[in-house]
Amino acid sequence: MDKYPEPLEHLIKEFQKLPSIGRKTAERLAFYLLAQPPEELESLSQAIAQVKERIRTCKECFNFTEIEHELCEICRDAQRDSSVICVVSHPQELLKLEKTREYRGLYHVLGGVLSPVNGIGPEQLHIEELLVRLSKGNVQEVILALDPKVEGEATAMYLARKIKPLGIKVTQIAHGVPVGRDLEFADEVTLSRALAGRVQL
Numbered sequence: 299m300d301k302y303p304e305p306l307e308h309l310i311k312e313f314q315k316l317p318s319i320g321r322k323t324a325e326r327l328a329f330y331l332l333a334q335p336p337e338e339l340e341s342l343s344q345a346i347a348q349v350k351e352r353i354r355t356c357k358e359c360f361n362f363t364e365i366e367h368e369l370c371e372i373c374r375d376a377q378r379d380s381s382v383i384c385v386v387s388h389p390q391e392l393l394k395l396e397k398t399r400e401y402r403g404l405y406h407v408l409g410g411v412l413s414p415v416n417g418i419g420p421e422q423l424h425i426e427e428l429l430v431r432l433s434k435g436n437v438q439e440v441i442l443a444l445d446p447k448v449e450g451e452a453t454a455m456y457l458a459r460k461i462k463p464l465g466i467k468v469t470q471i472a473h474g475v476p477v478g479r480d481l482e483f484a485d486e487v488t489l490s491r492a493l494a495g496r497v498q499l
């Protein structure tokens with residue numbers, strides 16, 4: 299026998315398609331699931347099946363939202379300060395900033411950072427939509443909270459060049475976050491400080 303029975307092989311192959319999952323981890327996950335009661339597996343497969351049906355992106359800021367809402371929880375919240383927009387590359391970073399409980403403005407999720415080598419130019423990101431939001435006139439400050447790596451930095455510079463002519467203050471969170479580390483993994487205290495110590499571009 300050089301393979302497991304087909305259904306088990308199939309599951310292992312499916313896991314291997316996921317990011318950072320190699321054959322060994324895929325096998326471990328598959329064996330783990332095989333040992334679970336059927337209702338656990340039912341719950342997992344339901345979660346997988348529903349995530350695409352029940353989640354969409356906010357039409358204003360591109361954060362995740364439930365399918366029944368065009369706007370995400372943050373954009374729907376009238377208590378938030380709509381004069382400040384914090385720009386992040388992914389929803390994970392937005393959540394991280396939310397957990398600091400220091401920021402009460404709105405967000406804009408770019409969907410990545412500029413990366414010419416990977417074919418990601420301004421058109422591939424939600425930059426145009428950001429500029430449209432800013433042109434409505436209510437925003438006084440844009441805080442750039444992108445990864446302090448080369449590409450995040452280049453994206454921040456690009457955005458600052460586009461936004462400053464609109465007469466809007468552009469700031470960047472202080473990089474207490476060590477260079478080369480993902481913003482996503484920065485702890486909440488570091489992020490709070492980074493937000494408080496933001497610098498004008």
Ligand SMILES: [Zn+2]
Nearest residue numbers: 356359370373
């Ligand atoms: Zn939103």
